[in-house]
Amino acid sequence: MALINLSKREIHCKIIYYGPGRSGKTTNLLYIYNAMSNQARGKMLTIETKGERTLFFDLLPLNLGKINGFDIRIQLYTVPGQTIYEATRKLVLKGVDGLVFVADYLKIRHEKNIESLQDLHRNLLERNLTLEEIPIILQFNKCDLLPTSIPTLTKEELETDLNRELKTKIFETTATKGIGVFETLKEISKRTIHYVATKHLLTS
Amino acid sequence: MADLVLTASVLEETKTQIENTLIKAGVNTVLLIDEAGNIVVACGHKINDLDTTSIAALAAANFGVTSQIAKLIGEDDFALLFHKGKKDSIHVARISTDLILVTIFGDNVSLGLIRLRIAQLAKTIEKAFGQK
Ligand SMILES: Nc1nc2c(ncn2[C@@H]2O[C@H](COP(=O)(O)OP(=O)(O)OP(=O)(O)O)[C@@H](O)[C@H]2O)c(=O)[nH]1
Ligand SMILES: [Mg+2]
Numbered sequence: 001m002a003l004i005n006l007s008k009r010e011i012h013c014k015i016i017y018y019g020p021g022r023s024g025k026t027t028n029l030l031y032i033y034n035a036m037s038n039q040a041r042g043k044m045l046t047i048e049t050k051g052e053r054t055l056f057f058d059l060l061p062l063n064l065g066k067i068n069g070f071d072i073r074i075q076l077y078t079v080p081g082q083t084i085y086e087a088t089r090k091l092v093l094k095g096v097d098g099l100v101f102v103a104d105y106l107k108i109r110h111e112k113n114i115e116s117l118q119d120l121h122r123n124l125l126e127r128n129l130t131l132e133e134i135p136i137i138l139q140f141n142k143c144d145l146l147p148t149s150i151p152t153l154t155k156e157e158l159e160t161d162l163n164r165e166l167k168t169k170i171f172e173t174t175a176t177k178g179i180g181v182f183e184t185l186k187e188i189s190k191r192t193i194h195y196v197a198t199k200h201l202l203t204s
Numbered sequence: 205m206a207d208l209v210l211t212a213s214v215l216e217e218t219k220t221q222i223e224n225t226l227i228k229a230g231v232n233t234v235l236l237i238d239e240a241g242n243i244v245v246a247c248g249h250k251i252n253d254l255d256t257t258s259i260a261a262l263a264a265a266n267f268g269v270t271s272q273i274a275k276l277i278g279e280d281d282f283a284l285l286f287h288k289g290k291k292d293s294i295h296v297a298r299i300s301t302d303l304i305l306v307t308i309f310g311d312n313v314s315l316g317l318i319r320l321r322i323a324q325l326a327k328t329i330e331k332a333f334g335q336k
Contacts, residue, residue, distance in 0.1 A: 001302070003242040007212035012242045045258050047265075056265070059241075061257050075241070075261070091268040095240025200209055 001095035002196040010071045013192050014095050018120050019102035020112035021053065021081035024141040027175040028102065029060045029076055032185060035178065036062065054080040057092045064189060072193060076185075081116060090123050098192030099136040100184055102175075103162055106142060107151035114161050135191035137169055138162060139184050144174040208238055208302065215245060217332045222247045225321045226307060232292065233308040235260055236329070239268070244303065263296050263306045286315065295319075299326035300333065 003012040017025040026046070033044045042061030046054075057077050064072040079089040101120065103113045124130060140158050153161075155172065163170060169187060173180030222234050222245065233248035235256060241264035246256055271281050284297040295307040295318055305325070307318060 001238060001240050001242075002207040003238060003240075003244065004207065004209045005215070006210060007215045014240050014242075042257050043255060045261060047262070059258070059261050087272060091265065091272065094264075094268060095238065095242075196207065200207065 002097050002199075004196070004200060008071070009069060010073055011193065011196060012073045012075065013097040013196055014075045014077060015098040015100065015188055015192055016092060016096050017076065017078045017100045017102055018089075018116065019081055019139075020104060020109055020116040021083070023081060023102045023104040023109065023113075023116075024139075024173075024175040025078040025081065025102045026052070026054055026058050028100070028139075028173075028181055028184070029058050029078055031175060031178045031181045032062070032076065033060055035182070039063065040065075053082065054078055055085065056080065056088055067193060068197070070197075072189070074189060074192075083112075083115070083119075086119065086123075089119070090126065093123055093127065096124075096129070096134060097196055098188050099131075099134060100139055100188050101136060101162070102139045102141050103158055104142060105140055105145055105152045105158070107153055110153060110157075110161070113158070117162055131166060135188065135195050136166060137171065137184055137188045137191070138166065139171050139173050139175075139180070141173045141175050143172050143179065144177065206302070208242075208244065210244065214332050218245050218329055219247060221325060221328050221332070225325045226318070229317060229321055230313045231307055231309040231318070233306075235263070235306040237264055237304050237306060238302050239264055239304065241265065248308075250308075259306065263294075264304060267296055267298070267304055284319075295322070297322055297326075300330050303329065303333065305329075 017028055019025055033041060040063050045059040047056040057079060060076040062074045064074055077092055079092045145152050171180045171184045175181055226234050227247055233250050235243055236245040237243055237260045241261035243256060243260045270285060274282050287294045292308055292310055297305050299305045305322060
């Protein structure tokens, strides 16, 4: 749920990085946090982690400057990807305005990618939301593994699994090195702000 | 969940109400937040020293967690949460479908007074936001 403060001319939106466990959601946020200036970023909040696994969520507030005279404040969240944390994912989804689905190129994550997207569909539906309405971008992460001997999926396989119905924009990324991370953020921010602004007729 | 579009007059009205009912009663900090953890209004002289963004996000999440627990034991919601610290305590209450009020106060203020004032405040804030 976006918050539009007409008095301070601020728009607050919530963008969530969703996807299976270990696909690289937290890595995206960490890269963004480390690359942004202190004025543009707030404190990164990482709640309850066990080793590197997210148990609740990560939060990174960003200040993206002015668009159409409005100050754009974005809160980036990650969900815990592991299947057992479904209740937590539902909670974090509360008030979502935009989504990045981080899929994993690893061959062994083939099923998990699909399950996670289905889980997203289901949890949104419980809130009477659909992916036709909420902006979503796909990220195929861990591209650096493609030239190695580790078994990976092909881009075509991932597209068939995840983008047949969504038909949305795909970014091929290596989150650990930051490749494609800001491109993804830019695109989802643009779409999310556009979505919120047109909903409230803030654009001409 | 509907987006919140806030006009200057609603915000000013709400702020004045919070100042009059809670801040004047000795409360340090009041954050009115939405369910997603966004800050709607922040009041009190400590708000610039506190990490209000994180407090709001965590308070919303915490409230969400306990609501889920409530459902599991057959309750709709626990209408409020109270955490007592050595010096400061925090009171978190739902005051409408979308809004949560976070109140932080020291041991100079009694919980009973806080609860009474918040009950009054909830009514006026609901009215200002035009909700049921
Ligand atoms: N090779 C490679 N490894 C990556 C990449 N992105 C993330 N990783 C690694 O994958 C592991 C899991 O990354 P996280 O970002 O913690 O995964 P997550 O999606 O937040 O996982 P959960 O919190 O369990 O849902 C870490 O060891 C990362 O270093 C990438 O682009 N390439
Ligand atoms: Mg994580």
